[in-house]
Amino acid sequence: MLYLCTCLLSVLFVASIVPGEAVPRRVFSVTLELVISLLALLLLLHKKKFINYYLKRKETNGKQLFVQGTESTFVAINIYLLLVFLHFISVIICCIFFRPFSVGLSNALFQYIPPVLFALTILFNQLGICYFNKLASRTEYFPIVNARGEVIGKTLATEAFHSKTTHIFPIIRIAIISNGMLYLSRRPSFYSLDGDKMDIPLESYLRFGENLTEGCNRILRKRLPYLKSPNPTFSIMYRFENEVTNRLIYLYILDIDDESLLNKSHFTDGKLWQLQQIEQNLGCGYFSECFENEFDYLKDIIDIKEKYKVS
Numbered sequence: 001m002l003y004l005c006t007c008l009l010s011v012l013f014v015a016s017i018v019p020g021e022a023v024p025r026r027v028f029s030v031t032l033e034l035v036i037s038l039l040a041l042l043l044l045l046h047k048k049k050f051i052n053y054y055l056k057r058k059e060t061n062g063k064q065l066f067v068q069g070t071e072s073t074f075v076a077i078n079i080y081l082l083l084v085f086l087h088f089i090s091v092i093i094c095c096i097f098f099r100p101f102s103v104g105l106s107n108a109l110f111q112y113i114p115p116v117l118f119a120l121t122i123l124f125n126q127l128g129i130c131y132f133n134k135l136a137s138r139t140e141y142f143p144i145v146n147a148r149g150e151v152i153g154k155t156l157a158t159e160a161f162h163s164k165t166t167h168i169f170p171i172i173r174i175a176i177i178s179n180g181m182l183y184l185s186r187r188p189s190f191y192s193l194d195g196d197k198m199d200i201p202l203e204s205y206l207r208f209g210e211n212l213t214e215g216c217n218r219i220l221r222k223r224l225p226y227l228k229s230p231n232p233t234f235s236i237m238y239r240f241e242n243e244v245t246n247r248l249i250y251l252y253i254l255d256i257d258d259e260s261l262l263n264k265s266h267f268t269d270g271k272l273w274q275l276q277q278i279e280q281n282l283g284c285g286y287f288s289e290c291f292e293n294e295f296d297y298l299k300d301i302i303d304i305k306e307k308y309k310v311s
Contacts, residue, residue, distance in 0.1 A: 033114035037084045040077045047074050075128065080121045087113055141208035145170050145248055147239060154208040167246065168239070172215045173290075174202035174232050174252040175298055178259050180306045181274055182298060185267035187288060193244045194288035201267040202254070212250055220254075226264055230254060236297065240290055251294060253301060275299055 043050075050070050091109055098105060144153040144167045155167065176183035185201040187194055202223055206215045212234070220230045232252040240247045256262065259272065282292055 027110045029112075029114040030110040033084060033087070033117065037081060040080055044074060044077050044081065050074075072128075072132075076121065076125050079124050080117065083117045083120055087117060142169050142205050143208045144168065147248070149237060149248055151208075157205070168248050169246065170206040171240075171247045171249045172202075172204055172206055172212065172219060172252065173200050173249055173294075174216065174219060174254050175200050175235075175294070176202065176254050176256060176262070177298075177302055177305070178256045178262065178272055180302055181272040182278065182302070183256075183262055183270065183272050184278075184287075184291070185270035188268070193242075194290070197288045198269070198286060199288035199291045200294075201265075201270060206250075216252060223267075224261075224265060227256075227261065235301065238293075240293065242289065249290070251297075253298075255305070275302065 087109075090113075094101065094105065094109060101109070140157040141154045142157050142159075143151045144155055145151055146168065149170065153167075159167075183201070184198045187197050187199050189196040202219050204215065204219045206212070207218075210218070216232050220227060220232070224230065232254040235251045235253050237248065237250050240249050262270070262272065278287070278295060281287065282295065287295075
């Protein structure tokens with residue numbers, strides 16, 4: 001956009017020093033429109049080169065934003081060239097049916113319409129920007145972290161959902177414990193990771209700009225809104241990676257004394273499991289891989305809680 005504006009200012013400068021006999025004042029606007037249209041068409045013809053330039057840059061930070069900015073610039077160019085084409089067609093029609101031109105028609109075609117085209121392009125651009133900003137505000141981003149949990153970037157949620165990448169994404173998991181038992185439910189069958197297997201039901205990606213406490217509160221408000229002042233306790237952070245996903249998991253524990261509260265939940269096949277029941281089904285492909293890695297740790301926590309509860 002900076003280069004384009006520089007070219008336009010250069011054209012205005014040249015036009016200001018051209019003698020009036022070369023470019024009569026009454027066709028100055030349409031002459032400027034024609035020159036700018038040629039510049040815009042030249043940029044449009046080299047669209048792929050501009051986009052490939054940004055895609056081939058070695059820096060990863062902001063690369064996608066540059067590409068999106070370039071795409072939006074070409075959208076603006078397309079709008080302007082479409083309006084110029086309609087103006088050109090209208091001039092041809094008037095030349096065929098309304099010659100000789102009256103003063104009013106001549107002024108409209110060659111003086112007033114060109115600046116109106118610029119104004120319409122700006123207006124349509126602003127409407128498009130407002131619309132896409134509204135869409136972008138609903139677009140979900142996930143943070144990219146290193147093995148220590150430090151945020152090093154962000155990406156669209158779809159990248160984390162649909163394919164494994166070299167990036168590490170933070171995940172919050174909240175294990176529900178009640179009276180020495182673990183609450184588990186069946187994962188949706190469309191999940192790429194361990195679909196249709198039993199697992200901890202409270203799980204979510206951490207959103208970009210969100211801290212762990214806010215992430216936990218969001219999960220609980222959405223999945224267990226009837227709980228009053230839930231207070232999950234942070235337990236461990238560990239790395240989990242397989243052929244499907246690459247995660248840094250933050251495991252929390254939520255202790256609920258009243259089992260009846262869990263009956264209000266709408267988790268698929270959700271119920272409390274005794275530790276012995278879980279142990280009998282480990283390694284049989286019944287539970288998610290992530291949960292089986294966590295089970296020994298969760299069992300130790302439950303044993304300690306039950307021991308101190310008795311004492």
